[in-house]
Amino acid sequence: MSALPIIIVASLFLSALLSVLVGIWQRTLAYIIALAGVGISLGAAAVGLFRVLDNGNLHHYLGGWLPPLGIEYVLDPISAFMTLIITTVALVLMIYPPEVGLSQAPRKGIPLYGLVLLLLTGLAGVVVTGDLFNLYVFLEIYALASYTLITLRGGPAYLASFRYLILGTIGGSFYLLGVGFIYFSTGSLNMADVARLLPSLYDAPAVTAALALIVLGLGIKMALFPLHVWLPDAHTEAPPIMAALLASIQIEVAAYALIRILLTIFQPQYLSGWLPVTSIIGWFAAAGIIISSIMAIAQKDFKRMLAYSTVGQVAYIGLGISLANPLGLIGALLHILNHAFMKSCLFLVAGGIRQQTGFTDVSRFAGLGRRMPLTMAAFTVAALAMIGIPPTAGFFSKWYLALGSIDAGNWAFVAVILVSSLLNAVYFFRIIEKVWTTPPKSEPSVELAKEPVKRITAPVTILAVGVLVLGLINAVIVTEILRPAVTQLIAG
Amino acid sequence: MFEMFLGRYVYAFIVGLLVIGLYGMLGKRNLVKKVIGMTIFQTAIFLFFIEGSTKLGATVPVIDPQVGTEPALYVNPLPHVLILTAIVVSVAIVGVALALLIRIYRTYGSLDEKDILKGMDK
Numbered sequence: 001m002s003a004l005p006i007i008i009v010a011s012l013f014l015s016a017l018l019s020v021l022v023g024i025w026q027r028t029l030a031y032i033i034a035l036a037g038v039g040i041s042l043g044a045a046a047v048g049l050f051r052v053l054d055n056g057n058l059h060h061y062l063g064g065w066l067p068p069l070g071i072e073y074v075l076d077p078i079s080a081f082m083t084l085i086i087t088t089v090a091l092v093l094m095i096y097p098p099e100v101g102l103s104q105a106p107r108k109g110i111p112l113y114g115l116v117l118l119l120l121t122g123l124a125g126v127v128v129t130g131d132l133f134n135l136y137v138f139l140e141i142y143a144l145a146s147y148t149l150i151t152l153r154g155g156p157a158y159l160a161s162f163r164y165l166i167l168g169t170i171g172g173s174f175y176l177l178g179v180g181f182i183y184f185s186t187g188s189l190n191m192a193d194v195a196r197l198l199p200s201l202y203d204a205p206a207v208t209a210a211l212a213l214i215v216l217g218l219g220i221k222m223a224l225f226p227l228h229v230w231l232p233d234a235h236t237e238a239p240p241i242m243a244a245l246l247a248s249i250q251i252e253v254a255a256y257a258l259i260r261i262l263l264t265i266f267q268p269q270y271l272s273g274w275l276p277v278t279s280i281i282g283w284f285a286a287a288g289i290i291i292s293s294i295m296a297i298a299q300k301d302f303k304r305m306l307a308y309s310t311v312g313q314v315a316y317i318g319l320g321i322s323l324a325n326p327l328g329l330i331g332a333l334l335h336i337l338n339h340a341f342m343k344s345c346l347f348l349v350a351g352g353i354r355q356q357t358g359f360t361d362v363s364r365f366a367g368l369g370r371r372m373p374l375t376m377a378a379f380t381v382a383a384l385a386m387i388g389i390p391p392t393a394g395f396f397s398k399w400y401l402a403l404g405s406i407d408a409g410n411w412a413f414v415a416v417i418l419v420s421s422l423l424n425a426v427y428f429f430r431i432i433e434k435v436w437t438t439p440p441k442s443e444p445s446v447e448l449a450k451e452p453v454k455r456i457t458a459p460v461t462i463l464a465v466g467v468l469v470l471g472l473i474n475a476v477i478v479t480e481i482l483r484p485a486v487t488q489l490i491a492g
Numbered sequence: 493m494f495e496m497f498l499g500r501y502v503y504a505f506i507v508g509l510l511v512i513g514l515y516g517m518l519g520k521r522n523l524v525k526k527v528i529g530m531t532i533f534q535t536a537i538f539l540f541f542i543e544g545s546t547k548l549g550a551t552v553p554v555i556d557p558q559v560g561t562e563p564a565l566y567v568n569p570l571p572h573v574l575i576l577t578a579i580v581v582s583v584a585i586v587g588v589a590l591a592l593l594i595r596i597y598r599t600y601g602s603l604d605e606k607d608i609l610k611g612m613d614k
Contacts, residue, residue, distance in 0.1 A: 133574050140581045147588050151595065156612055158596045162526075165589055166517050169530055176578060177537050183571070184544045 002058040004048045005073035005128045008083050011040040012124055016117035023111055034113040035094060041124065042087035049080040053484065059130075068193035072130040077485030078333065082127045082256050086249050089340050090120050092466075093241050095459045096348060100355045100452075101241030102152050112152075119145035119245065123253045132179045132189045132265075135257060136172065139221065143168045146250060150238045157237035164234040171220030171227075178213030181206045182265075195265050208275050214261050215277055222254035224281070224318045225288020228311045235307035240351025243303060244344035247310040252336045255317045259332070263489050268324045282322030286416045288315035293423035302350050302362050305427060306343065309386065312420060313339045319413060320401050328404025329486045330478055335397035337477070338385065338470060342394060345382040345463035349375055352452040352460065357445045362431055367440025371449040374457050376435050378464035383428040385467045388421045393470035400478070502543045509536035521605045523596065527589050534582045538575045545571035 015037020023030035052058060058075040061067065075083075093101070094116075102112055122142025129135050147168070150161040183189055185206045186197040201207050216227075223231040231251075235243050262271060262278070271278045289312050296308035313335070320332025352375050353359055353368065369376040385392035398417055405413035440446045451457060470477070509532055516529015545568040551559060553569035597603055600611040 133577075137577060137581065140585070144584055144588055147592070151592065154595075155599060158592055158599060159608055159612070162523060162589065162592045162596065165585065165592065166526055166530060169585055170514070170517065170533070172581075173534055173537055177540065180537070180541050180544065180571075 002051075002060060002075075004044050004051070004058050005060040005075045006062070007044040008041050008048065008075075008087075008128060009073070009121060009124050011037050011044065012117050012121040015040075016114045016121055019117060020111040020114035023113065030113050034117055035091075037117055038087055038091050038094060038120065041120075042084070042091055045080060045083035045087050048075045049077070049084055049481070051075075052077050052080045053481065067130070068188045068190040071134050072190060072192075073128045074130040074192075075128060077481060077488060078256070078259070079127045081333065081481055081485060082253070082336070083124055085337055085340050086120065086123050086127065086253070089248055089344055090116075090245070092459045092462050093244055093344060093348075095455055095462075096241055096351070097453070097455045098241070100351055100456060101348075102149070102239045115145050115149050116241075116245070118142075119149065119250070123249055126253050126257055130191050132182065132191060132194065134189075135260075136176050136179060139175065139254075139257070140172050142250060142253070143172060143221075146234075146242075146246060149242045150234050150246075152239050152242070153237060155237075156233075160233035160237040164230040167220055167227075167230040171217045174213045174217030174220070176217075178210045178217060181210035181213065185210070191260065191265055198265065199267065199270075202270055202273075211266060211271075211277060212275060215258070215281070218254050218258045218261065219281075222251050222258060222318070223311060223314055225284055225292060225311060225315050228288070228292070228314075231311055232304060232307040235310060236301065236304045240347050240354075243306075243350075244347035247306070247347060248340040248344040251310065251314050252317065252340065255314065255321065255332070255336065258318075259321055259329070259489070262321065263324065263329075268490065271324065278322045278324050281318050282410075282413065285315040285318035285322060286413055288312065289319065289416055289420045290423070293420050293427075297423065297427045299427075300362060301360050302353070302365075302431075303347070303360065305362065306346050306350065309424070309427070310343060312424075313343065313386075316398070316401060316417075319416075320404060323401075323404045323408050323410075323413075324490075325404055325407050326483070326486045326490060327400055327407050329489065330482045331397050331400030331402075331404050333482050333485070334400055334474065334478065338393040338397050338467070341463050341466045341470060342382045342385045345378060345460055345467065346386070348456070348460045348463065349379040349382070352456045355456070356449045356452055359445070362434070364441075365431060366434050366438035367446065368449065369436040370440060371446065372451045374451055375460055378457075378460045379435070380432055381464040381467055383432055385471070387424045387428055391468070391471045393467045393474065396471060396474040396478075502539075506536050506540050506543070509533070509539070523593055523603045523605065523608075527586060527593070530589070531582070531586060534578075534585075538578060541571040541575045541578075545569070 015033050019030040019033045022033055052075055060073040062071040098112060119142050122138045125138030126135055129138060147161050147165045151157045182194060185201050185204055186194050188194050188197060220227045235246055238246060292308050292311035296305050299305040299308060316335050317332045320328045385394035388394045388398045402414050402417050513529045513533025513536060516532060517526050520526055547567055550565055550567045553566045555561060559565050600608045602608055
């Protein structure tokens with residue numbers, strides 16, 4: 001028994017409560033508490049990752065009740081890796097000024113930091129929990145925090161948030177129904193215990209129904225094509241920090257939950273049996289990659305384009321999961337990490353541009369490279385990574401996904417990855433060219449535009465440098481963390 | 493055939509509720525009706541869990557010396573506890589949904605999806 005898994009979640013949760021209470025009285029202190037909460041969680045996640053890699057999984061039994069009766073929190077290589085991504089990205093995003101990033105200055109009566117921390121609590125909880133029902137509760141905690149945070153800009157955001165709420169609830173309910181089927185078949189909710197009991201029940205129709213319902217539910221939560229309909233509106237209307245959090249971590253945590261269910265609880269051979277879940281996910285993901293890239297090309301609004309690109313990137317992760325072989329999973333997990341950095345950087349750049357010029361349309365970005373060189377340089381790095389140009393991080397995850405597809409003998413997926421990289425190049429190079437080579441238009445908003453304040457440029461730069469560094473050290477990440485993690489996952 | 497139906501009529505009822513709920517959420521244009529559909533949908537799932545926990549001739553899950561300690565004589569308490577948690581979650585979701593509806597109504601003056609979209613284009 002180790003306290004680390006619970007510290008990761010509890011420090012976020014307690015600082016959420018504390019920052020709400022303190023925020024009534026003093027806002028700066030609430031911010032410091034929020035930073036401290038995320039910082040402690042980040043520290044615990046980092047220590048946890050090293051311990052897990054050296055000494056094996058860490059378990060925490062809530063209230064001292066041993067599984068399968070009690071709720072168990074487990075830190076294994078993959079969950080430690082995911083918590084580290086969540087807390088790192090969150091800490092970088094918290095530097096960004098809330099007036100710009102959340103479209104509202106934190107004022108009395110609006111517990112902004114509390115809500116963001118609750119969102120992070122839910123995400124961290126989904127990652128570390130070892131209990132199927134507990135996972136549902138955390139799914140809904142982060143979903144509720146997301147619904148409220150999306151609305152901060154007002155206007156069309158209310159309807160976008162409402163639609164997301166309806167579909168998100170359908171997703172969560174399907175998941176709960178699936179858990180019900182599993183519980184009534186096995187009599188257990190503990191993931192390790194269920195994994196042990198299920199193989200003897202593989203012939204039961206209830207187990208197949210459970211698998212189908214859970215995949216459908218989590219598919220809605222992670223916006224896997226064609227269940228992504230809520231995503232473009234919600235991510236476009238959300239304020240920059242929220243859009244960055246939603247696209248870079250929130251969606252990916254649902255993808256992580258899907259990996260857990262498909263590979264920890266069920267065995268790969270079952271998934272390709274009577275109900276070929278993995279190949280269904282794979283082909284839908286392949287279609288999603290192509291269609292969402294084409295949709296992204298058609299968008300004029302910068303954030304909307306990024307939102308469609310998120311649908312495509314999540315489909316990459318879905319593709320990697322569906323391959324269910326070591327290389328494909330390494331690709332999926334590496335893509336979760338890379339996408340967290342690339343997409344949050346791009347959304348923060350979008351926020352910076354909007355704050356300086358008020359522009360949201362891609363067509364008006366002409367010549368902004370000369371007015372705000374640092375922000376635009378960061379944008380260029382992140383955009384090149386999205387296309388997948390070495391040595392940026394994006395290249396390597398696509399490389400592993402392609403290797404995984406070849407390994408599975410599926411050349412169609414390799415073609416999909418190549419074609420979609422070209423499509424990505426179309427919509428990003430269009431902007432890169434406009435930003436750097438077209439001369440700035442002589443209108444007041446462009447003339448007056450300058451580099452945003454340091455609190456905006458700092459996180460953008462950190463994330464862009466992160467994209468480059470992750471690309472350079474990707475071999476270390478793969479051999480030290482992901483390979484042992486994936487081996488453990490597939491071996492069960 | 494009829495015997496089979498008698499044994500499972502609760503599940504048929506639950507599936508019926510799930511379908512009504514889904515239709516309300518996805519088929520209705522009025523946003524309040526969508527929320528109602530959502531509540532029906534979630535309630536159907538709660539009923540599914542509760543139905544799964546019942547046993548014929550069993551009593552409340554508090555150990556009674558007169559009944560004995562045989563597990564088959566007591567109803568399974570875990571689904572009830574799970575559903576209590578799930579009800580709390582669904583109350584929170586309905587609360588947020590209604591708060592959103594208030595904001596939508598104040599902004600667009602309507603709760604009909606078509607009118608709201610018309611209001612957005614203006």
